[in-house]
Amino acid sequence: MNPLWACILLPQLALDGVMRQRIEPTEPLVLLGGPPQRRVLQAVNPAARALGLKPGQLLSAAQALTRGFASADYDLAAIERWQQFLAAWAYGFSAQVSLHYPRCLLLEVGSSLGLFGPWPHFEARLRRELGELGFQQRITLAPNPVAARVLANVHDGLAIGDAAELRAALEPLPVDRIGLPRETASALARMGLRSLQQLLALPRDGLARRFPAELLRHLDSLLGERALALEFYRPPDRFDARIELNFEVESHQALLFPLRRLTADLAAYLAGRDSGVQRFTLHLEHRNRPASQLVVGLLSAERDPAMLLELTRGRLEQLQLPAPVLALRLEARELPAFAPQHRQLFDERPQQSLPWEQLRERLRARLGDEAVQGLGVRADHRPEQSWQAESDRRTPPLPSVGPRPAWLLGEPQPLAEAGLLILAGPERIESGWWDGGDLRRDYYLVQTRSGQRAWAFRPVGGRGPLQLHGWFA
Incomplete structure (x- = not known):
């Protein structure tokens, strides 16, 4: 099967990363960059744009127009963390995920179509999950990664499967949108070249004399005549995410929104690397005192976001907050392989009932780890002494003896x-x-x-x- 590459362009990665941590996403928000004496608006959300604010505007000019907006720093390190997080999510769809381009994911999806279905269904699933995670996207499909990235500059949803169709889609593109360095694109424009078709019509030897060798290499990679060397992403062996709150929180109820986001991110990360979590720690950071730690231990590996939230919430509600909370941090180091529970084709359980695993963990979260016990066997022939209470379901097999009553x-x-x-x-x-x-x-x-x-x-x-x-x- 010929390779097919999907490009997921994240045009507002920095802004989405900040907005998804806020309880009121419709609030006007701007991201600021530049030195303290000359702060500049780097990104604005739709609500802020409706107030007349726009990227590149000085903060002083924006404040002269209106004061009704919130602000946050344009954090390059946060952008890198979000891109790494989304790469871990994308790893669940393809073993070949690359971060070669900034604010962009490249996935080889041709070998995954047999698992996730035809491309329209596959693409719809990618968009749905990205939307649930809170990230805007532009997605294109092409026979090579360079073409997929270039097409994402001017298209959203375009899918091209063969080389002939690819060339027809690329040739009308302006030279300043085909991924060339700005100096090279400006030099070509001064020569009167406006489109890729005009550029491809020129003799190669002339281009080789006038421009650096990177120009021809890029054109060959764009047309699929030269392979692009990519370094593929490998997910780390631990999860560590932090959400800084906008104000000091003193109640458990106000912590549920950031907690829901953290557990959902953990579940997406676990699904990407096909693993579960059996133990993780929630750090509650305070001002001028050590962080409170809430350790959540499970009897078996899990990764369902609703279950992780419910269990953490149950344990959090039993914790007495010693001081207002400024930030939440969730850390998971024990990530064993995840084996889904075998289910019957037709679930005969009543509609409102829970599977035993979820009920057991919910009881442990509400009542305490030692409140729910299982029964295990003991090497003793006396009936009264042949069993013992155990917190773990993993028990040795029963000995070969005669029939015993339940x-x-x-x-x-x-x-x-x-x-x-x-x-x-x-x-x-x-x-x-x-x-x-x-x-x-x-x-x-x-x-x-x-x-x-x-x-x-x-x-x-x-x-x-x-x-x-x-x-x-």
Whole structure:
């Protein structure tokens, strides 16, 4: 199969990264850059643009127009972090993800169409998930990564699958939109060259004499005649994200919005690397005192965003905040492989019921880690000593012994023998001489007159009625 490359251009990555952390995304917002004495508007959201603000405007001029907007720094380091986060998300769709171009993701998707369906369905899923994550996008498809990136400059949604169609789409492009350095594009414009078609019509040897060798290499890569060397992204082995709040927060309820965003980002990151999380730490940062830490431990690896939010929320509500919170940071280092639960084709559970795994973790989050216990076996033949409470579901296999009841009585009780039918036995159990709990019993599998099956015993050499010790389901 011929390779197909998708380019996801993120035109407002810095602005989207800030807006997705704000409770009111419709509030006018600008990003500021430049020295303190000359602050300049680098990006504005639609609400700020409606007030007459625009990129490149001085902050002083913007404040002369209106004061009704919020501001944040144009942070290049934050842009890099968001691009890395989105690369981890894209890794779930392709093993070949590249950050070769700034504010852009390149994905080889030709080999993924068999898994995610034809390109229109695949593209719709990419757009839907990016929208849920809070990022605007432009997406194009082409036979090579350079062409996909160049086409994203002037198109959104264009999909080209072969070389002949690619050339027809590229030739009308202006020379200043085909990815050339600004100096080279200006020199070509002064020569009267306006489109790529005119540029391609010139002799190659003439272009080689007048311009650096990078021009011809770029044109060859653009047309798919020369492969572009790409370094492919590999997701890190840990997740670490932080949200700084706009004001000091003193209530748990006000922390839910940033917490929902952090757990959703963690789930997207885990889905990209096909792993789950079994333990993570939520740091609540305060002013002039150490951060509070909330450790969330799970019995099995999970990655469902709603479940991660619910479990963290349940534990957070039990935490007494020692001081107002200025920022939240979520860190996850234990990222084991994720094995989805096997489900039946037709779910017969009532509509409002929960799977056991989700119910167990919700109870642990609400009641505490030690409040929910499982049952495990112990290497002891005495029925009263053969089980133990365990917090982890992973228990050793049951030993090969005779039938055992699911319901064991706390104290044996005399069993009326009228109409009693003995189905199996006796099975003699002699044990416990070493710890003072010596017992010698003969156990029988019996059936009562009403059809119930029970487990009963009589002391070895003893007389009298059978002692009921358990019921079978």
